[in-house]
Amino acid sequence: MQRREYIVKGRESVPGWFDRADAELFNAIDEAQCSAGVVGDILEIGCYQGSSAILLGYLRRSNERLVICDLFQEAATTLDDFHLRHNAYADLSRESFEANFLKFHQTLPEIFAQPSTTLAGSDFGRTFRIIHVDGSHDYEIVRSDLLLAKSLLVPGGFVIFDDIITLHTPGVTAAVWEGVIRDGLIPLFQTHKLYGTWNNPLDVDIPKEFKQFTHDVSGHVMTHLEYPQPHRRLVTRLLQRARSARHGSRNQSRD
Numbered sequence: 285m286q287r288r289e290y291i292v293k294g295r296e297s298v299p300g301w302f303d304r305a306d307a308e309l310f311n312a313i314d315e316a317q318c319s320a321g322v323v324g325d326i327l328e329i330g331c332y333q334g335s336s337a338i339l340l341g342y343l344r345r346s347n348e349r350l351v352i353c354d355l356f357q358e359a360a361t362t363l364d365d366f367h368l369r370h371n372a373y374a375d376l377s378r379e380s381f382e383a384n385f386l387k388f389h390q391t392l393p394e395i396f397a398q399p400s401t402t403l404a405g406s407d408f409g410r411t412f413r414i415i416h417v418d419g420s421h422d423y424e425i426v427r428s429d430l431l432l433a434k435s436l437l438v439p440g441g442f443v444i445f446d447d448i449i450t451l452h453t454p455g456v457t458a459a460v461w462e463g464v465i466r467d468g469l470i471p472l473f474q475t476h477k478l479y480g481t482w483n484n485p486l487d488v489d490i491p492k493e494f495k496q497f498t499h500d501v502s503g504h505v506m507t508h509l510e511y512p513q514p515h516r517r518l519v520t521r522l523l524q525r526a527r528s529a530r531h532g533s534r535n536q537s538r539d
């Protein structure tokens with residue numbers, strides 16, 4: 285399957301929370317980087333069953349690394365994450381991620397099955413052009429992920445934080461906006477993910493289907509983007525909730 289087909293259709297065959305709008309934006313970012321000659325590795329923190337990681341696999345060029353970090357079946361360290369592991373992520377295993385990934389790509393990415401807070405010791409270096417932070421929702425952990433991303437991102441790189449405006453993820457919101465105010469993160473645009481950088485923001489050709497609304501925030505001009513598929517997103521969320529419920533959840537649900 286080719287990249288475009290995965291964005292439009294193939295993505296829906298993999299359980300997860302990666303919708304069409306963000307898939308289109310990841311693709312647009314990659315095209316902008318390609319035009320500007322930005323090269324570098326790709327990191328995802330939090331892959332679940334591989335929905336977004338598989339697209340990142342299509343974006344990776346032959347001389348680049350795709351690095352994936354997830355706890356998989358390891359115990360969570362925070363209460364929120366503990367609930368998620370017993371509900372939304374109950375069917376997650378490293379094996380299920382790998383099997384999904386190999387349906388679309390011939391080789392696996394580099395996998396770090398460990399808490400993202402321990403990645404700082406991995407000696408990666410500043411070589412990454414895309415970093416997708418979609419792991420824990422705990423404030424302290426997202427703060428740590430943000431500072432790690434800051435140390436790894438090349439000029440013209442993009443960092444993307446999931447669940448920036450979701451009701452049950454205030455820790456993500458707090459950590460990311462703290463990054464803007466204290467750590468020089470430049471917010472560029474947002475869906476339910478926030479897209480930013482630290483250095484040399486590239487112009488991204490946002491696909492014409494998006495409606496764009498600009499905002500002045502803390503000295504930055506930031507755009508929020510709306511993609512015209514609210515019903516499909518709602519159906520996806522309802523299906524995810526039904527799946528979580530089947531695992532006997534009495535606790536919170538999420539996206």
Ligand SMILES: C[S@@+](CC[C@H](N)C(=O)[O-])C[C@H]1O[C@@H](n2cnc3c(N)ncnc32)[C@H](O)[C@@H]1O
Pocket residue numbers: 299300301302329330331332333334335336337353354355356365373376398399400401418419420421425539
């Ligand atoms: C929301 S899911 C990722 C969704 C996925 N990116 C997608 O597009 O469908 C969050 C993932 O982060 C992982 N995770 C949670 N806490 C983590 C941590 N501290 N370090 C690494 N991974 C973590 C979970 O195991 C889960 O697979």
